[in-house]
Amino acid sequence: EVFRRAVPAAGPGPADDPEALTAAARAHLRDRFLRARVAVTGANFLVAETGTLVLLESEGNARMCLTLPETLISVAGIDKVVPTWDDMEVFLQLLPRSSTGDRMTPYVSTWTGVTPDDGPRAFHLVLLDNGRTRALADEVGRAALRCIRCSACLNVCPVYERTGGRPYGPVHPGPIGAVLTPLTRGVESAADASLPYASTLCGACADVCPVKIDIPDLLVHLRGKVVESRRRRPVPTPEMALMRGLAWTLGDPRRHEAAVRRGARWARLLSRGGRIRRLPGLLGKWTEARDLPAPPAESFRGWWDRTRA
Ligand code: SF4
Known part of the structure; x- marks a missing residue:
């Protein structure tokens, strides 16, 4: 149905017949290509040795852009440049095999500027940096x-x-x-x-x-x-502020011990039946999806001091 809305040439035929859909798309696009005066393509590679652009595709639409309109504009990232055709040979094998598992893509087009009486009469290459x-x-x-x-x-x-x-x-x-x-x-x-x-x-x-x-x-x-x-932000995020506080606490054994003692007391006050179901403030994110076991009445350090000191 979507296809029929966008491609009037699809007609009322069966919507699940791939051949009919392909034929309708072809008729629709052919008409557009024949009327277009300017076409825009990308490129998979640029071969520096000869200044040639290389494009691999399955449907042949880019090939139509390269052959029918009067003016062709190709836009390619600067990372697409390979030095020589020897390098290109390797990539021509790598790309289709890693992409679709084909030995070769159905259409491989190459173009190097314009040629009299063949293809576009004007060609513009836009080299894209964009970061x-x-x-x-x-x-x-x-x-x-x-x-x-x-x-x-x-x-x-x-x-x-x-x-x-x-x-x-x-x-x-x-x-x-x-x-x-x-x-x-x-x-x-x-x-x-x-x-x-x-x-x-x-x-x-x-x-x-x-x-x-x-x-x-x-x-x-x-x-x-x-x-x-x-x-580098002038105002730290809540997470950064929390981590800084934690670093300060863990950076000194006495601070750490005092924090554990006080924290355990508070945590036990928050617990019900040995579990903490909701922590306050930012820490509440942790308990949105899980419970915390309540800390034991005596910490390991407390036990150590009591039994071994
Ligand atoms: S596997 Fe991913 S990262 Fe590697 S070349 Fe292909 S698209 Fe790029």
Whole structure:
């Protein structure tokens, strides 16, 4: 039904016939391509040796952009540059096999500027930085720029499998997105800062990555960056204030002992039937989903002093 609404040429035929749907989409898009004067494509790789763009796809729509409209604009990240065709040969094998398990993608297009009487008459290449230089400046994080967007890490990720792409924000989804988005945009916003934590660090992504990006290692590195950026804030977050208080208490044995004694007394007052069901203030988050056992009447230190002193 959705297809019929968006593609009038689909007609009233059976909605579950793949061949009919494909034919309708083809007729609809062919008409659009024949009328378009400007087309915009991306590119999977740029071969520096000859200044050639390379694009791999399954449907042939990019190929139509490359052949029919008068003007072609291609937008590609600066991380897509490979030095020579010898390098390209390796990536041409890696990308389809890691992406869809095919030996080769149905359409592989290459173009190097314009050719008289063939394809577009004007060609513009937009090289996109958009935070990539910032990522390159991070000596650990720069490994993520090796990504060839094969999506193998998305396919094996137990978190992405359940959440889908939307919670990762608008740039890249999945494990590599949880690395690339904070690397290119920074960790100042709460949404970007949360991405490095969207992982169990199980390592499945690193196992399948064809260019050997150690994604769990990068996620841990970025978690460190998130903590550093929070420390720089003039007003500490409640969590940071709590951790600072804890560091002060644990930094001295007498303070620690006094805190344990007083804390245990308060905790016992809050307990019912040997369990604490609700803690006050910020600590209440802990008891939203679990109970705490009440502390014993005598601490280990107290017992030690009483029996061994
Ligand atoms: S990080 Fe590796 S596995 Fe994930 S999309 Fe990039 S190249 Fe593929």
